[in-house]
Amino acid sequence: MSQVRTRFAPSPTGFIHLGNIRSALYPWAFARANQGVFILRIEDTDLERSSQAAVDVILEGMKWLGLDHDEGPYYQMQRMDRYKQVLAELLDQGLAYRCYMSSEELDALRERQMAAKLKPRYDGTWRPEPGKTLPPVPEGVKPVIRFRSPQGGSVVWDDKVKGRIEISEDELDDLVIARPDGTPTYNFCVVVDDIDMGITHVIRGDDHVNNTPRQIHIFRALGKEPPVYAHLPTVLNEQGEKMSKRHGAKPVTQYRDEGFLADAVVNYLARLGWSHGDDEIFSREQLVEWFDLDHLGKSAGQFDETKLRWVNSQHMKMCDDAVLAGLVAEQLARRGLEAPADERLAKMCALFKDRCSTTVELADWLAMYFTDVQPASEDLAKHVSDAVKPALQALAERFATAEWQRDAINQAIKDTIAQFGLKLPQLAIPLRVLVCGRAQTPSVDAVLELFARDMVQRRLRSF
Incomplete structure (x- = not known):
């Protein structure tokens, strides 16, 4: 098998939470387990919603969790010339075409289809066919570029989580791969990136399943076989809703500030959709040794902060006391207490850590050594x-x-x-x-x- 190359490709349109970061942990672990390469790619083509602050949080969260990347970060906005080169190649080969249908015409088409109880889809008005006469090019309309999707048959792939997936070509219309201003669209950019970066395995959330057949089409049009896909079930919050900022998810870095250990969060997240027998507590090294795609879960994982705190308490017990001393010194410094991360502080951590589930709780105990106490x-x-x-x-x-x-x-x-x-x-x-x-x-x-x-x-x- 060729060298494993995986990627994490977040959009910097908001803070990164635990549900997002799991889609970084698994490709990272799979690359490390197979002596492969893990790539970070920032998909920042949504100019209105992307921000540098969101990029910074992604980088900071991954650094804290120790999810080190071997290549990148690559930014899609810096690759526009490459995308436009590939668009031109597809147009030249007749694998894509310009479509001049206006947004008003598209809306009217959708309304007619819905009234007839048909699935709304582009009807191929501007798709070139042998013997077909295309409408005259309207003045003042900037065209989109559409990919010429194959017709008849099905798109099939063996997903490492979901098994065999087959989608009829009749479900797929001709995808827009460049907007009227010439900027390429998400599904197109992803494929060009995955080809150029030699991605062998795409491990991502199952909200991308519907994109996959379209991306497979583009891979094959560009003369490449698609990578292996593994679509991960959703991470749910404690209320059973999809984890999101809107539903109370916290930035990954907030768990650091609340006193969780990076290794414990990695351990907990790994078990939120993957298993190694009945093992609940394991080190980062064991995760890398054991990780494979054959034991990914098919059901949605539900976040449970009580369980995370228990996992963290177990890692606190295992953690080197000198390492804990450094973390507790940071927690105490936030309270304005100066506590050198020395041998004395390490001994304090050793004495009290079995009683604590976070370094914040440990700092609560140890504050008495560095500031006056007020007995009740x-x-x-x-x-x-x-x-x-x-x-x-x-x-x-x-x-x-x-x-x-x-x-x-x-x-x-x-x-x-x-x-x-x-x-x-x-x-x-x-x-x-x-x-x-x-x-x-x-x-x-x-x-x-x-x-x-x-x-x-x-x-x-x-x-």
């Missing part, structure tokens, strides 16, 4: 009683001279409990409330070891 009045009233305050004072004095490491901190707590005849929770819970601002934490000696000694003493003496 009800916690103070419930746990920091007059009866326990002498013990807390004595503990603060022991902490002043104890070696500041976990075993010594634990011994100071035990000695204070023995001195005052307390049980561990009677001292440990008020200690947590005053130092950490909350009544529940991991093992209190491990938590305190990561504080600066003077901060612990100051908070113990603040009541």
